[in-house]
Amino acid sequence: MxxxxxxxxxxxxxxxxxxxxxxxxxxxxxxxxxxxxxxxxxxxxxxxxxxxxxxxxxxxxxRRPAAGDSAEEKPALTRRHAGFVLLAALWLAASFAVVALAGYLAGGAAAVVGAMLLMRIRRPLTIVATAVAAPLVLWAVFWQLLTIPLP
Amino acid sequence: MEAVLAGLAQAFTPLTLGFVLFGVVLGIVVGAIPGLSSPMAIAIAVPLTFYMTPLAAIAFLLGVNKGGEFGGSISAILLNTPGTPEAAATALDGHPLAQQGKAGKALKTALYSSVAGDTFSDIVLILVAAPLAVIALKMGPPELLGVLIFAFTFVTALLGNSMIKGLIAAALGVLLSLIGIDPEAAIPRLTFDVLELEDGLSFVGAAIGLLAFSEVLMQVERSFLGDSGAGEAAAGFSKAREDNAFTRSDFRQVRGTVARSAVIGTVIGAIPGLGTSLAGFLGYGAAMKASKHPEEFGKGRLEGVAATEAANSAVVGSNLIPLLTLGIPGNVAAALLAGAFLIHGITPGPLIFQDHAVLVYGMFGCLIVANLMNLLVGSLGLRLFSLAVRTPRSIVMPSVALLCITGSFVAGGGLFAVATMMVFGILGYLMRKLDFSIIAFILGFILGPMVERSLRHTVILFEDASDILGHPFLIAMLVVSAGAVFWLGRRPRGKLAR
The missing domain is CATH 1.10.287 (Helix Hairpins)
Known part of the structure; x- marks a missing residue:
């Protein structure tokens, strides 16, 4: 640290x-x-x-290391974390681009798919079901129920 | 008196009651899901309030806050995984009770204690807020500046593991709050000729990014790095009535504990920066010391559950005391409520009792109503809400990420707000990793304009340095702030948790 x-x-x-x-x-x-x-x-x-x-x-x-500090304590940020941040940034940029170009439903699905892939979820049915259901439900709530327009 | 009656009348309309109910249900559900927290729920719920009246919006968010405080105890008791940080102490005795088949009794104890503690602190708030506001109105810009300096140093001294990091986070928040149009000269500042920045950075986008989206990134990262986070299987409910009921004997056992913890939580909540988690652990510690059987704590004592829940829920009401009287939010939830006030054109602070008296007393009415709703909804839906803890993280987190995108778009009115939210999400993730306080940042972001106004007016008022001698309150605040830096800032860390 x-x-x-x-x-x-x-x-x-x-x-x-x-x-x-x-x-x-x-x-x-x-x-x-x-x-x-x-x-x-x-x-x-x-x-x-x-x-x-x-x-x-x-x-x-x-500052000298305190008595309670462990030499084997895991560092807060490692190369793996840096790799994650890079992938997360790519995921966010891609999701943003899809929302901007193709609208909320497509962009929302892309965001959900990207998040699940990052979480190492590999069950196609779960991914597809969540990617379809989540944006649809939110779109229905915001646009249809609350009449708040989405992209 | 007219304002009181008018406010209460507005609080008891079907629309307002409906929003309180909705908020409580949402708060309980979100609080029960591990990985989600009450502040996250409030941050994401704020955009939903844009199309509500100010009272309905505040009532809704108060309901989310109160429901969330109880909701966190559900997963703490059933899964030994607190849904909110402040429910961590609830798990100490709550989960052992659940493992003995007494999940129903533990959950009811948590619910009743939570409502009792919350109601006590709401009553204290209602009684002291207006008189304190009268005192606060006598303060001029130098006195307000002193209070703000004290608030920043006190809060950063207590939060996290490093006061310097806390001050850096607060300073960064203040700096980013200055982006936009200068309030005196009406010229752009730090906008880099980006038109969207002339309105300043969206508070809601920043809050959603820092609180909710950064947590999503943390949870996604856990799975990415191989932590499946399966956790314990949920403890079950016994079929015996005795194990699921909260009896008179149970009431006699915990009533003293609840009263003590309610006072502890109320005092902690009134002091900015101390946090709900501290209240919970202090309440637990006090209950253990006062108990005739301290050795049984951690093995399934009802007082353990009651103490924590009463204390951490008592913070909710008293946390509004510094917000309403001084305009200084005491914790993240209060900061988000302050943001919601601002979105609806209301500036929290002592003048709110003069300019928006009906709203304030309506809000007081909603606080009491929300407690009753919490009691009713929690009692009726306990088994149903317990199902929320089983929601897989692999579905929750992507859905919350999408909700963050949606909420920031609605709040900011466009894709620029979404981009802002994402940037703040990554910033929040890095701040968590490097142990910089997000609460200090949010405080700085919200209070930045107030600090600037007070500092400018003070500098203009003081013709030379000796003028400070005419403001003993400012001197006292500066001395106390220096004391906070040298005494609290150098204490061993980890003893006062966030």
Whole structure:
């Protein structure tokens, strides 16, 4: 966890600095008012974020493992987790694309199928039944019952 | 008095009662399913309230919250797998009771204790909220800023395993809340010329992503990595009447425990950040200490079930005290309710008693009604709701994922909101993995605009630093916040669970 804390600190610190020196100047105009600038609060928070990230990084470097920490404790993020995140991102992107291009029912079915495949469900009947039933039920509830339009 | 009567009259209309009932049923079912929680149910239910009146919407969500608190005990007792984190302590004695064939008795004890604790804290809320709001109205921007700083430091000091991580999460939430149009100068901030961002990031989309969708990702990941999560087989119900009834003898056995735990839960709930799980375990611990047979706890003592359920349900009502009086949500459920208030154009805080008195008293009426509904529905449908625990995760999680997509589309009005929800879902997943508090993030996201307003007005008010001496309350809050940082922030972690 110490290594992950260090990595998280570096990432958050970089984000804070980027916000302070790139995003804020690039996206917030100075209206030339006598009052406080619109960039005031974002700057305060970005400075705070960067400072806290530095503290976290420092703590991860200086902290000794506690007596209760186990050397065999599983790391929170491993390459397998990274693989999962990548696949999950692909699943979400694909589902989003199908919803945008083909509508809610098709996109919903794609989302359900993708989730079940990720969960290593391999029973075709279960997958098909859930992929058909879940979007249909929700479509019926939202569009037909509540008259809330779906894509 | 007119507002009270008008509010109560609105609370007892068939439409409002219907929504409360629907919310309670939904909350019990969702709370009973392992892997789903009451805050998840509320987050997904918020988009459904768009087309309701404000009172109906709040009543519905309160019903979901209350039903969810009891629902979590069903899987805790039957499966030894709590449906909600706060039901973890219920499983300690609830499941052994079920294994002895006394699942009916355990479930009824949980239900009655839950309703009793909830009702007690609702009464406290009704009695103290208005007077506290009067006091809160006397606070100016510097005093409010002090309260907000204290709330952030106190909450992050108690949550999770690291105060620094909690503060980072809160700061990130505040930063993302600033995206949109600046409220004073009316110019875009951090929108990167994306038109959809000029309205700011959708709170509902963020909440669904962080709370519900990230949990879906966690559960999907478990299966992906090979944890089938089969769990224990559900314990059964004995045919003996004695094992399924809650008798007078049982009532005499647990009444003191329920009263004690109701007080504990009410106090815990009134303090932002302490969490429902803490209330449950504190109630359990107090019951064990007070018992003449502490060695029997963990083996099927009714007091164990009663203590936990009364305490964690008592948090529900008192958690609204800081929300209504200061506008500061005390836990995730309250934060989601605050979001629902905002969606319906109502700003929680001390002015709500002046500007929306009828709504507030209507809400108080709905709180009591929801408890009665919880009692009625829970009693009648106990066996039926127990079937919910058997729903396979392989069907639940993909369905919840689809529900998240649907809900965020409805809430945000388009596919951009769906994309936002997905991004927040992945962010929430990473935050859980790296032990950054999602609650702190949501608090920052909700309170960000309030913090900015207070800070701006304070800076404008103070011509120089010595002006702070004219605001002793602000000084006191800053001192207490510093104390929270140095004392609570450096305590050994793991002792005050979320």
């Amino acid at each position: 110490r290594a992950l804390d260090g990595a998280a600190a570096a990432l958050i610190g970089a984000f804070g600095l980027a916000t302070l020196f790139l995003f804020i100047p690039g996206t917030i105009e100075d209206p030339g008012m006598d009052d406080l600038s619109p960039a005031f609060m974002p700057q305060i928070v970005a400075i705070l974020l960067t400072g806290l990230a530095a503290l976290l990084g420092l703590r991860s470097l200086l």
